[in-house]
Amino acid sequence: MLPTDLKPESFRAYxxxxxxxxxxxxxxxxxxxxxxxxxxxxxxxxxxxxxxxxRRSLEQELANWSSLSEGTGKQWVExxxxxxxxxxLEKLDWVNRPAQFVEQLSAYLWTTHQLDAFxxxxxxxxxxxxxxxxxxxxxxxxLGITVLGQKAEGHGRPLFRKLRPHGAYYSRLKPEGGLxxxxxxxxxxxxxxxxxxxxxxIDGGEAAEHSSAVTCVSYKALEPTRAVxxxxxxxxxxxxxxxxxxxRTLLAxxxxxxxxxxxxxxxxxxxxxxxxxxxGSGTQVFSTTFAQWAxxxxxxxxxxxxxxxxxxxxxxxxxxxxxxxxDQAEMDPAGALVDADFGAxxxxxxxxxxxxxxxxxxxxxxxxxxxxxxxxxxxPRGTESTQAANLKDVLSWIT
Amino acid sequence: xxxxRQYDSLLEASRHIARTRRxxxxxxxxxxxxxxxxxxxxxxxxxxxxxxxxxxxxTFGGGARDQETFAPEGQENIPxxxxxxxxxxxxxxxxVNRGILGHYVATASLATGVYxxxxxxxxxxxxxxxxxxxxxxxxRRPSSDAWVVAPSNGFNRIGESSYRSYGPGSGAxxxxxxxxxxxxxxxxxxxxxxxxxNYETPYYAPELxxxxxxxxxxxxxxxxxxxxxxxxxxxxxxPDELSVYIVRQLMRQVAPSLLWITMHDIDVAHAGAxxxxxxxxxxxxxxxxxxxxxxxxxxxxxxxxxLFILPDFGRDSDExxxxxxxxxxxxxDVLSRTTWMLALGAGVREGVVYDRPVDSRDLVPTxxxxxxxSTSQAQGKPIQELM
Numbered sequence: 168m169l170p171t172d173l174k175p176e177s178f179r180a181y182x183x184x185x186x187x188x189x190x191x192x193x194x195x196x197x198x199x200x201x202x203x204x205x206x207x208x209x210x211x212x213x214x215x216x217x218x219x220x221x222r223r224s225l226e227q228e229l230a231n232w233s234s235l236s237e238g239t240g241k242q243w244v245e246x247x248x249x250x251x252x253x254x255x256l257e258k259l260d261w262v263n264r265p266a267q268f269v270e271q272l273s274a275y276l277w278t279t280h281q282l283d284a285f286x287x288x289x290x291x292x293x294x295x296x297x298x299x300x301x302x303x304x305x306x307x308x309x310l311g312i313t314v315l316g317q318k319a320e321g322h323g324r325p326l327f328r329k330l331r332p333h334g335a336y337y338s339r340l341k342p343e344g345g346l347x348x349x350x351x352x353x354x355x356x357x358x359x360x361x362x363x364x365x366x367x368x369i370d371g372g373e374a375a376e377h378s379s380a381v382t383c384v385s386y387k388a389l390e391p392t393r394a395v396x397x398x399x400x401x402x403x404x405x406x407x408x409x410x411x412x413x414x415r416t417l418l419a420x421x422x423x424x425x426x427x428x429x430x431x432x433x434x435x436x437x438x439x440x441x442x443x444x445x446x447g448s449g450t451q452v453f454s455t456t457f458a459q460w461a462x463x464x465x466x467x468x469x470x471x472x473x474x475x476x477x478x479x480x481x482x483x484x485x486x487x488x489x490x491x492x493x494d495q496a497e498m499d500p501a502g503a504l505v506d507a508d509f510g511a512x513x514x515x516x517x518x519x520x521x522x523x524x525x526x527x528x529x530x531x532x533x534x535x536x537x538x539x540x541x542x543x544x545x546x547p548r549g550t551e552s553t554q555a556a557n558l559k560d561v562l563s564w565i566t
Numbered sequence: 567x568x569x570x571r572q573y574d575s576l577l578e579a580s581r582h583i584a585r586t587r588r589x590x591x592x593x594x595x596x597x598x599x600x601x602x603x604x605x606x607x608x609x610x611x612x613x614x615x616x617x618x619x620x621x622x623x624x625t626f627g628g629g630a631r632d633q634e635t636f637a638p639e640g641q642e643n644i645p646x647x648x649x650x651x652x653x654x655x656x657x658x659x660x661x662v663n664r665g666i667l668g669h670y671v672a673t674a675s676l677a678t679g680v681y682x683x684x685x686x687x688x689x690x691x692x693x694x695x696x697x698x699x700x701x702x703x704x705x706r707r708p709s710s711d712a713w714v715v716a717p718s719n720g721f722n723r724i725g726e727s728s729y730r731s732y733g734p735g736s737g738a739x740x741x742x743x744x745x746x747x748x749x750x751x752x753x754x755x756x757x758x759x760x761x762x763x764n765y766e767t768p769y770y771a772p773e774l775x776x777x778x779x780x781x782x783x784x785x786x787x788x789x790x791x792x793x794x795x796x797x798x799x800x801x802x803x804x805p806d807e808l809s810v811y812i813v814r815q816l817m818r819q820v821a822p823s824l825l826w827i828t829m830h831d832i833d834v835a836h837a838g839a840x841x842x843x844x845x846x847x848x849x850x851x852x853x854x855x856x857x858x859x860x861x862x863x864x865x866x867x868x869x870x871x872x873l874f875i876l877p878d879f880g881r882d883s884d885e886x887x888x889x890x891x892x893x894x895x896x897x898x899d900v901l902s903r904t905t906w907m908l909a910l911g912a913g914v915r916e917g918v919v920y921d922r923p924v925d926s927r928d929l930v931p932t933x934x935x936x937x938x939x940s941t942s943q944a945q946g947k948p949i950q951e952l953m
Contacts, residue, residue, distance in 0.1 A: 273896075277666045278683040282898045286888075328639075448893065449837035456838030463890060484834070484842055505841035513884070513891060520887055 168262070170204050171197050177262050185214035188226070195233040198240050201257065202250035202272065202285065203292075209265040216438040218364045220470035227300045243295055246288025250281055266419060302522040305472045307360045308544075309527040310566055311518040312349055313462075314477040315507035316533045317372065318500040322508075326533055327540040329512040334529070334542030335550045341557045342535050346375060348559045349475060349532070354378035356473045364435075364469045371458035371507075372479030382469075384440060384461055386454045386479065392426045393451050396444055399425075418445040439464070454481045455506035459513055466517040476514055477534075478507035504533075515542065528565040532558060541565045597657065597919045613913030614870040616938050620912075622825045622867075623929070624857065625676065626850055626877045628669040628717075628833035629895045629902075633884075634847055635877075636906055643847045646855035647908065651875070655910040656951060657919045663879045663903050663926040667895045670720045672878040672926075673828055677724060679930030679944025691723040691733075694943050697930045698738035699726055701824050704939035712738035713822045715809050717830030719745060724828075729943070738826065741816070743808040747799055749781040750792045757796075760805050788815040803849075806831040810853045814860055821866035824937075828878075829853065835881060838893045861911070872914055872936065874929065876907035909952055920951050 168177075175190045189196070189211050196204060210217075210225050217225070235243065253275060261268040276282040316322070327336060350368070357366035357380035366381045368374065373387035396418075403409060403417060423429060423437040426444075443464060449456035455478055462476045481503045482496035511531040518527055528543035539558065543565030613619060626635075634640040636659075641648050665675045668686030675682045678694040698712040714725050719742060726737025744761050751757050784790055790798075802808050806829045813827055832846035854875055861867045882889030883901040895902045907924065910916070913936065927946030934941035935948040 277668075277898075280664070280681070286898060447838075449839065453837055453839050459838060460890070481839065484837070484839070499841075502839065502841040505844065506839045509840035509892075516884060517887075 168260075169257070170199050170201055173197050173262070180263050181212055182215040185211050188214055188229070192229045192233050195229075195235075195240075198237065199232075200244055200247040200250070201252055201261070203244055203247040203288075205261040205265040205268040205272070208262065209269055212263075212265060213438075216435050218435065218439075218469040220364070221468050224302075228296060231296065231300050243292055244288070246284065246291055250276070250285055250288070251279070267416060270415070304523040304526075305470075305521070306362065307356070307472050308566070309472050309518060309521065309523060310353075310356065310474075310562075311514055311527070311529045312353070312475040313507070313511040313514050313529075313531040314346065314349065314475070314534050315511060315531065316500075316504045316536065317477070317479050318498075319480075319504040319533075320500075322501075322504055322533075324505075326504075326508055326538055327511070327531060329509070330515060330529075330531060330540050330542065332549050333515070334540050334548060335546045335552055337539045337541070337552050337554065337556070337561065338537060339553045339555050340532075340537045340539050340561065341555060342537055343557075345532060345558045346477075346534065348557065348562070349530075350375060350377050352559070352562050353381055353473050353475050357381045360472060362472060365471050366473040367465050367469065367471045367475070369458055369461045369465065369474070369476045370479065371454040371477060371481070371503075375477075381473075381475075382436065384436075384443070384465075386457045389440060389444065389457075392428070392440070393444060395426050396421070396451060421445050439468070452482065453484075453506075454479050455503050455510060456481075458507070459510035462510070462514045463517050466514075466521060470521050474514070474518070476510075478503060478510060481506065530558070530561060530565065597652070597917050611912055611914060611916065613872075613936075616936075618870050619937060620821075620823045620825070620867055620871040621874070621933055621937065622827070622857070622861065622871060623676075623874045623933075624854055624876075625673055625826075625828045626832075626854065626875055627673070627828060628830045628877075629667075629835065629879055629881045630832050630847055630850075630877045630905070631880045631883075631892060631901060632904070632906070634844060634892070640847075643844055644851040646851045647875070650855050651858055651908060651910060654916050655908040655918075656914050656916070658907040658909070658924050658949075658951075659919060659921045661876055661905050661907045661924045661926055663905070665926070667879045667898060667902055669830070669833065669878055670724070673716075673721065674724055676876075676878060676926055676929055677826065678727065679927045679941055679946045681927065681945075687720065689720065689723055690728075692727045693729065695727050695729045695732045695941075696725065696737055697933055697941070698824060698826075699729075699732040699736045700930075700934060700939050700941050700944075701937065702736060702738075703732065705937065707823065709735075709739055710820055711822050712824040713816055713820070714738045714740045714826045714828070715813050715816065716740060716742055716828045717744070717805055717809060718742070721828060738824070741812055743812045744805055746781060746784060746812070747795070747808060750784070750796050751799075757799055760799060760802060760808055787820060788812070789819050790815055804831045804846075806846075806850060806853055810856060813857065817860060817864050817867060821864070824933075827857070835892050836894060838890075840892060843892055858910070870912050872909065872911040874907060874909050874933075876926075876929070877905040879903060879926075880905050914952060918951075924949060 173193050173196055175193050178186050178189050256272060256275060259268050276285050353366055353368060354377060357378055364382055368377050368381045368383045370385040374383050374385040377383060404414060421441060423441050426441055428437040443450055443461050447460040450460050458476055458478050465471060465474060480498040480500040483499045515529045518529060526544055530539060530541050532539040539561060541561050546565055635644050663672060665672060665681035671682050671684055671686045674692040677696045678692045680694040682692050684690045684693060701707060701712055716724060722740055722742055725740040726733055747757055748761055784792060784795060798811060799808060809827060829850050831849055832843060834846050835843035858873060861871045879895060880902045881892050881895045882897045883899050884891040886897045886899045889897040925946050928949050930944040931941050931946045932949045932952055935953060
C-alpha cells in the first residue's frame with residue numbers, strides 16, 4: 168500500500184480520538200512520501216494517550232501540512248522523497264503498525280547508507296515546521312530542579328562541572344529542610360498555575376509527600392510493574408524465533424493491563440509509565456537511568472513548566488539484569504551521584520530545548536549538603552558564592 | 567552551546583573536532599604536528615623483517631566519545647593512554663566511520679576494510695575477506711598465527727568471511743572468553759557479572775554457531791587448567807579483564823603474528839549509568855597499557871610489534887536531541903562517527919599528531935602494506951604516514 172491509496176476507512180482500527188483526528192487529513196496525508204508518513208502516523212495512533220502539549224503539537228503539524236500548496240509541500244518533503252525503500256518495506260502494514268515500520272526503516276537506512284540523507288531531510292522539515300508554527304511560550308517561565316546524591320557521603324570529582332559555566336555555584340547553603348522547601352515550591356507553583364500535566368515530580372526512589380496537584384512518577388511505585396515486566400522477558404527470551412528485534416517489538420506492544428495497571432483512572436499516565444519501562448534502555452534495572460529517562464520524556468512530551476527530579480541510589484551492576492530482585496541488590500550511592508550529576512546536565516539541556524528557554528530557571532542540589540548550582544536569566548554565569556543561604560532563597564532569586 | 571547543525575558537512579565538523587583535540591595535544595603533550603610529506607621512517611622505531619613482525623589491534627570499545635577520552639575534559643579518564651602510550655604514538659585525530667554504528671558490524675568493517683551491512687545482531691560472517699584471511703592466504707601462515715579475542719557471542723563469526731575463495735578454515739581462530747568461562751563454570755551465578763553477553767540487547771544473546779573455541783583447547787593450547795581458569799576469573803571485575811587474561815596466555819603460549827582484541831566493557835553505557843560508562847573507559851585505558859607492557863616483556867613480541875588502538879566508533883552527542891547523549895549510538899551524528907587512533911611500536915614514528923581525516927576502512931590496507939600482503943577487496947587506502 169502507498170500513501171496515495173489512503174482512505175478514511177484505512178484508519179478504522181485507530182483509537183477513537185486518533186481516528187477522528189486523522190480522518191480530517193486523509194487527503195493531505197496522501198501527498199506524503201512513504202519514508203515519512205509512518206513516523207507521523209506513529210504519533211497519530213497514540214493520540215488518545217498523549218499529553219495536552221503533544222496533542223497540540225500534532226494537531227498543529229497536521230493542520231500546517233494540510234494548509235501547504237502541492238508545490239510547497241513537495242519542497243518540504245523533497246529529501247524524504249529521494250529516500251529509496253525496499254519492496255518489503257512497502258508491503259508492511261505501515262498504517263496500523265507504524266512503529267514497527269519505523270524500526271525496520273531505521274535498520275534499512277543504516278544498511279543502505281541513507282541514514283545521513285534521511286537525517287538531513289528530517290532536520291530540514293523540522294526547521295521549516297518550527298518557522299511556520301512557532302512553539303508558544305509557556306504560561307509561566309519553566310523551573311527545573313534536580314536533587315542528587317541521596318545517601319552519598321561525598322564526591323571524588325567536583326560536582327556540576329558541565330553546568331558551572333552556565334550559572335552560579337553555591338558551596339555553603341543550609342541543607343536543613345531543603346527537600347521540603349523544594350517540594351513546597353513546586354506545590355505552590357502547581358496550585359498557582361493549574362495546568363494539566365504541567366507540574367511534575369519524578370523520584371528515583373520512593374516519592375516524598377507532595378501535593379496531588381503535581382503529577383508524580385517514582386521508581387519505587389513501579390516496582391511491581393518492573394517485576395512483572397522482567398518475568399515476562401525472562402519467559403519470552405528463549406522461545407524459538409525470538410531475537411532482539413522481536414523482543415523489542417513484544418515490549419513495545421505491552422499494554423498497561425498486561426503489566427498490572429488498570430486500577431488507576433489515568434490511562435495517559437499509565438501508558439506513559441509503561442513506555443518508560445518498555446522503551447527505555449536500562450530503566451528497568453537502574454534507578455538513576457529511570458529518573459533521567461523519565462525526565463527526558465516528560466520534558467519532550469508533556470513540556471511541563473515545573474519539573475523536580477530526585478535521584479536515588481542505584482543497584483550495583485554485579486547482579487543478574489533479569490532478576491526480579493533488583494531492589495534487594497547492594498546499592499551504590501557514590502556511583503549514583505556520578506550518574507545523577509551527568510543526568511542533571513541532561514535535564515537542563517532537555518529543558519533548554521523547550522520554548523521560553525531564555526527565561527527558564529534551573530537548580531541542582533546535592534541533597535543534605537551545602538552544594539548547589541543555579542541557572543536563570545539574572546544569574547551571573549560561571550560564578551561562585553559562599554553566601555550562607557537556604558534553598559528557598561536561591562529559588563526566589565532565580566524565579 | 568555549540569550546535570552541530572551549524573556545520574554544513576560531516577567533513578567540516580570532523581575537522582573542527584580534530585582541530586580542537588590536536589591543538590590541545592600539541593600544547594599539553596608536546597607532540598609535533600605531522601605531515602603527509604614526511605615519511606614515517608624518518609623518525610620511526612625500526613621495523614623488523616616482515617616475516618618476524620607482529621601486529622596487535624585493540625578496539626577501544628564499545629563506542630567511546632571524544633569528550634570522555636582525548637578531549638580536554640576527558641583526559642582524566644585515560645591517564646595511561648595520555649601519559650604512557652601517547653608520547654610513544656602516532657596519533658590520528660579523526661578516524662571517520664561512515665558505516666553502520668553497531669558493534670559487531672562496525673568491527674567486521676574494520677576487519678575487512680569494507681563497510682559491511684550484515685545484521686548486527688545475527689550470527690553471520692562478514693561478507694568480504696577479513697584481514698586474517700588475506701594475511702594467512704598471501705603469507706601462507708597457519709591458523710595458529712591469526713587470532714581474535716572477542717567479547718560476546720555475536721562476534722564468533724568474525725574470524726572468516728563468507729566470501730568466495732576465502733571463508734571456512736582460512737581465517738583467524740576466535741576465542742570468546744565469556745563462552746569459555748560459561749563452559750568451564752558449573753554455576754553461572756558465580757560469574758554472572760563476567761558472562762553478560764552484551765549491553766545493547768542485554769536480555770538476548772545469540773546462539774553460537776561456527777568455530778568457537780572448544781573448552782578442551784583451554785588446556786591444550788593456552789596451558790591453563792579449567793580449575794585455574796575459574797579461580798582466576800573470580801579475581802576479575804569485568805569481561806574485558808577476562809579477555810586480557812586470555813590474550814596474555816595466548817601471547818605467551820602461541821605468540822600469533824596477528825592478534826585482534828575487541829574490548830567491550832564501555833558499552834555498558836547502554837544501561838544509561840554514566841559512572842559505569844566512565845569506569846569502562848578507565849578500565850579499558852588501564853588494560854591497553856597492560857597489554858603494551860606485556861608486549862615489551864614477551865620475547866616473541868618485544869621490539870617487533872606494532873600496536874593499534876582505536877574505538878570502533880563514538881557515541882551520540884549531548885547536543886543531538888534525537889538521542890540521549892552517551893547512552894547510545896543511534897543518531898549517526900558526526901561525533902558518533904568520528905574517533906581517533908593510536909599507532910605505536912615497531913615501524914611507527916613517535917609523538918606525532920596527524921589531523922587529516924582517516925577512513926576506518928584504511929586500517930586493513932595499512933596492515934596489508936606493513937606486512938606485505940594483498941588486501942584486494944578492501945576499499946580503504948594505506949595510511950601513508952605509517953608506511
